[in-house]
Amino acid sequence: MDTHRKDLYPDVTAAGGLVSAMKEAAKLHGGEIRPAPSTADAITIETARGLVSVVPATEERRFRVRVHVPGFTWDVSGFTWEIGSTDDLELLAQAVAAWREGVPFHELAARFTFLELDEFVRALEKGEPTSAQWADLLSTEFHRRQWGLLRRLHEDEVLRHMFPTISHGAVRLRVDPFDGACHQVLVDEREGGRYEVRVGVLGAAWVEVPNGELITCLRAALNKQ
Incomplete structure (x- = not known):
């Protein structure tokens, strides 16, 4: 000083x-x-x-x-x-x-x-931090690989209110934008239209989820944590 x-x-x-x-x-x-x-x-x-x-x-x-x-x-x-x-x-x-x-x-x-x-x-x-974060991820070329999944999640009236981030290529949805340890799930889009989901608990395993059940699975995981 x-x-x-x-x-x-x-x-x-x-x-x-x-x-x-x-x-x-x-x-x-x-x-x-x-x-x-x-x-x-x-x-x-x-x-x-x-x-x-x-x-x-x-x-x-x-x-x-x-x-x-x-x-x-x-x-x-x-x-x-x-x-x-x-x-x-x-x-x-x-x-x-x-x-x-x-x-x-x-x-x-x-x-x-x-x-x-x-x-x-x-x-x-x-909800400006959350809406601004969605807009940023959906317009940043660095995350082009995740755009399809991000758009699909954002179209859901419940999931679009979750705070999104990208973690090692997977999309993470958090209930609270401030709290990194709050209710959250990760979803990764694999080849062949497959999806793997991990509930945000330390040590939790990735679970493959059928395409048609993805949104229902994510909603359920966020609701019961």
């Missing part, structure tokens, strides 16, 4: 960096954050509602907060929202801890007035 930024963030410097400073600030108020590996001047926290990043401004004392929902496509694209900024480190740490703990959005907005959640919440209500 350069001299100018040290002048703006003496508390961060004294704590040994932003990670340490935020951990201590959260702990003082009974909260907890678990940062992913970060740079000295920024911090990223993995949560069930996406990746929360905090970046200190250089021109003034201001902690900028963003939320990123990874797309998990071949180019590691995704969706990012700016959700506010504050100059108060303790208030920031409390807000991030509350976000990580799953405090409802309306409560977050009431308790932490620096957060600007309207655009983020509207995007979730409209």
Whole structure:
């Protein structure tokens, strides 16, 4: 952190960096954050509602907060929202801890007035991360081999609301775009119009599914997990 930024963030410097400073600030108020590996001047926290990043401004004392929902496509694209900024480190740490703990959005907005959640919440209500991900996969040449299967899945009124990704050539459908461990299935199109399906459980086996039973099988697998 350069001299100018040290002048703006003496508390961060004294704590040994932003990670340490935020951990201590959260702990003082009974909260907890678990940062992913970060740079000295920024911090990223993995949560069930996406990746929360905090970046200190250089021109003034201001902690900028963003939320990123990874797309998990071949180019590691995704969706990012700016959700506010504050100059108060303790208030920031409390807000991030509350976000990580799953405090409802309306409560977050009431308790932490620096957060600007309207655009983020509207995007979730409209299913924008999911619809944008479908559009991306269906238009990216890198995934041309999966286009036929993707179109077939997207045509189903239930499956099109699942969050799609590509994993080693197979299409993965997740119930929750934020949660990589939520209900999910993988489906791989093989030669000769055959399909293999694997329920998203560690160590589960691939099972061949007849062409005409594919959609029914995927719906059932997602419903009973």
